[in-house]
Amino acid sequence: MKLLYFAWLRTKLGLAEEEIVPPEEVCDVASLMVWMRGRGPAFAAALGNLALIRVAVNQTYARPHHPVAAGDEIALFPPVTGG
Amino acid sequence: MSVRVQSEDFDVGLELERLGRGRTGIGAVVSFVGLVRDMAGDQPLRALTLEHYPGMTERELAAVEAEARRRWPLEEAVIVHRTGRLLPGDRIVLVAVASAHRAAAFAACEFLIDWLKTRAPFWKLEETPAGAHWVEAKDGDEDAAARWAAVTPTFADGTTGPD
DSSP, X not given: OEEEEOHHHHHHHTOSEEEOOOOXXXXXXXXXXXXXXXXXXXXXXXXXXXXXXXXXXXTEEOOTTOBOOTTOEEEEEOOOOOO | OEEEEESSOOOHHHXXXXXXXXXXXXXXXXXXXXXXXXXXXXXXXXXXXXXXXXXXXXXXXXXXXXXXXXHSOEEEEEEEEEOEEXXXXXXXXXXXXXXXXXHHHHHHHHHHHHHHHHHSOEEEEEEETTEEEEOOOOHHHHHHHHGGGGOOOTTTTSOOOOO
């Protein structure tokens, strides 16, 4: 599973993308977020308030119960500010 | 229809001319150009850097444009959005639509920029004398986008009165 980070999530984590292999219990966006927060203090801080985070699975906006699986491209980013 | 994401500037006149070229059924072209303002709140702005999510950005812009076409009888539409480091006065975005009548063109153009601002994955980093910071999304932008949820395609038959 490939993770991408944008804007302040990228700068806070010091990471633009990474490959991860989460445990089996990670089956949707919500369980992925729970697991991600446990990966260390930087992740816990950056993902502390999920109201500030948007998630896209394979380049489409995804809600908490959207399934995730090996091979997916999952992006985490703050609310968008273009235009 | 076309959507483009690019670092280079665009020529508004050329884009509008291309939009209507060879289409004599067009009676109205409406455009919106977004510019880099020289103030970030109460701080002078030195530069604005736009980051985006390549791939998803183009998909979202195309989806927003398709939705505008579903709601209004558009002859043509174009969205051009820049990325990278821009300076005060620089152009950021162009949204332009062409239709037989002006009401559909005005409505679709406003809809496109409102939806683009809340859906297309771009992020702005402002550089001021106090430092660089990521722009926070505004509730007002969500409100502007949300009001279109209730809008039915009033102009779908193209009969919007004389232009």
